[in-house]
Amino acid sequence: MKLRRWCFGLLIHVLLGVTVNAQSKRQLVVKKIHEGPVISHTHPDVIASANKGGFETGQVVKIKDTYHMFINEMFERPHRDMRIAHWTSTDAVDWQRQSTIVESIPGRSSTNPRSEVWVTGVEFNTEENAWNIFYVAYRAGDKDKGEIAEYDYAGRIWRAKSVVPGEDGIAGPYADMDIVLQPDANSQSWEGQQAVAAFNPYRVGDQWYAFYDGHNHLPQGDWPLGMATAPTLNGPWTRMPEGHNPVPISPVFNENVQVTELKAGGYLAIFDSFGDQEIGYSLSADGVHWDRETRLKVQSVNNLWAEAGDHSMRTPLGAVEETDGTFTVVYTARYTKDGKTFYGLGQVELAWE
Numbered sequence: 001m002k003l004r005r006w007c008f009g010l011l012i013h014v015l016l017g018v019t020v021n022a023q024s025k026r027q028l029v030v031k032k033i034h035e036g037p038v039i040s041h042t043h044p045d046v047i048a049s050a051n052k053g054g055f056e057t058g059q060v061v062k063i064k065d066t067y068h069m070f071i072n073e074m075f076e077r078p079h080r081d082m083r084i085a086h087w088t089s090t091d092a093v094d095w096q097r098q099s100t101i102v103e104s105i106p107g108r109s110s111t112n113p114r115s116e117v118w119v120t121g122v123e124f125n126t127e128e129n130a131w132n133i134f135y136v137a138y139r140a141g142d143k144d145k146g147e148i149a150e151y152d153y154a155g156r157i158w159r160a161k162s163v164v165p166g167e168d169g170i171a172g173p174y175a176d177m178d179i180v181l182q183p184d185a186n187s188q189s190w191e192g193q194q195a196v197a198a199f200n201p202y203r204v205g206d207q208w209y210a211f212y213d214g215h216n217h218l219p220q221g222d223w224p225l226g227m228a229t230a231p232t233l234n235g236p237w238t239r240m241p242e243g244h245n246p247v248p249i250s251p252v253f254n255e256n257v258q259v260t261e262l263k264a265g266g267y268l269a270i271f272d273s274f275g276d277q278e279i280g281y282s283l284s285a286d287g288v289h290w291d292r293e294t295r296l297k298v299q300s301v302n303n304l305w306a307e308a309g310d311h312s313m314r315t316p317l318g319a320v321e322e323t324d325g326t327f328t329v330v331y332t333a334r335y336t337k338d339g340k341t342f343y344g345l346g347q348v349e350l351a352w353e
Contacts, residue, residue: 028268028281030296031326031351035303037344038093038330041337045097049085053078054343055332057198057256059122060092060317061170062328067092068170069317069330070101070119070133078343080108084119084135086171092320092328092347101172102135102160110142116152120198120256121210124167125233131162131170132233134180134199134210141217147193151217156182157199159234180237181212181228188239190224190246192216201233202259202267204287208233211247211257211269223253227288249282250274250293253310258318259287260327270329272315276308279316279331298331298348306333306346314343319350326351 039046039055053074060069069087074080084102089095101119108115114137121134136155141147159177162169181196191214201210208230215223224246230237239245249257255272262268267287273280277299284290298313299306306313314332321327327350334343 026283027294027353028296028327028350029353030298030348032349033298033300033303034093034347036305036346037333037335038347039087039095039345041340041342041344043095045087045095049073049075049097049100051075053081054334055345056118056343057315057332058084058119058317059200059258060320060328060330061122062320063167063170065090067320067328067330068122069095070122071317071332072118074343078341080116081106082116082118084117084133092330095345098171101133101174104137108140110140110145110147110149110153113137113139113154113156115140117158118198121200123201123203123233125161127232127234128161129165131167131174132177133160133174134158134201135160136197136199138194146218148217152194152197153217154183155194155196157196157212177234180230180235181210181239186239188214188226188242188245190214190242191226192221193218198256199228200257200259201230202261202287203233204261204267207231209287210237211259213255214246222251223255225249225254225257247290248292249290250280254280254293256315256317258316260319260321261287263321263325268319268327270316270319272313274310275313276310277304277306277313277333279313279329281319296350298329298346299333305335305344307335 051073058071067089082104086098087095104117105114119135125132138152141149160174195214197213226245227240228237257271260268267284269282278295280293282290312334316331319327
């Protein structure tokens with residue numbers, strides 16, 4: 001009996017290894033690049049909403065024939081004055097702004113825990129029959145305690161639920177429910193002073209997982225990535241143990257990971273990484289163990305509108321798998337035109353090589 005169990009376990013291990021290797025051999029390529037930004041500083045809804053700084057982080061989901069984008073608008077100072085907005089499109093190119101979902105509390109300080117709000121996750125919660133959004137709220141550093149006033153500290157992950165039940169309630173309004181992850185006695189040594197930063201849930205079978213970020217300001221460290229898990233989307237969420245965390249997807253920097261469960265099996269994570277006009281992705285057979293990152297240049301020499309630099313190309317807002325097997329990716333990127341710096345939105349189509 002023991003021999004039979006051992007042989008069965010070995011078979012499963014071999015089959016899983018074959019699956020992982022097959023998954024790892026798949027590569028994405030850029031199939032089509034939209035010419036220029038799909039949303040720039042001249043977009044009528046950008047002007048009407050008085051968005052002076054542009055966009056950063058968020059997620060795009062597709063419901064039937066409509067793309068829904070939940071994204072941060074940097075309405076005054078970039079990365080300081082924030083709100084979360086909802087936009088829609090039928091082709092991921094022509095976008096219309098629908099509403100403001102969450103406002104920050106003006107006045108960035110060490111005593112204001114919601115001076116910035118950064119949406120990083122959008123999921124339908126079957127247990128609640130409602131949409132959930134997850135967003136990060138920071139406080140500023142406290143100079144009296146030796147912190148850097150201009151930096152983000154003590155990120156807390158808020159979960160908000162759509163008031164209107166069912167899939168049609170995606171447009172909101174949304175009501176704050178709870179904080180699902182924050183600095184506490186279970187924080188891990190690698191998380192640093194900024195954590196918890198970003199939170200992006202996805203389902204694997206009956207279990208939920210989420211990537212989350214950390215970063216240490218003093219002394220300045222890398223931007224490592226961890227994972228948390230929960231039996232239901234609304235929690236309780238617990239960190240995966242050190243040893244699994246931090247997850248070695250990217251050597252130095254990784255932000256705003258968005259995970260797509262692939263129709264053919266396996267999982268695709270897409271995220272902000274280093275490189276001029278580049279984004280990163282990783283593949284997983286089981287949704288728990290991930291390959292090292294691969295980077296893709298999403299702008300061409302003949303269609304180059306984002307600035308160079310590791311932090312000029314910003315965050316992809318997920319990879320929407322289409323019926324033809326391609327992936328629609330909307331991303332944020334910084335550019336300067338007519339003396340104005342703005343974080344606009346680009347769009348690219350990916351496909352398997």
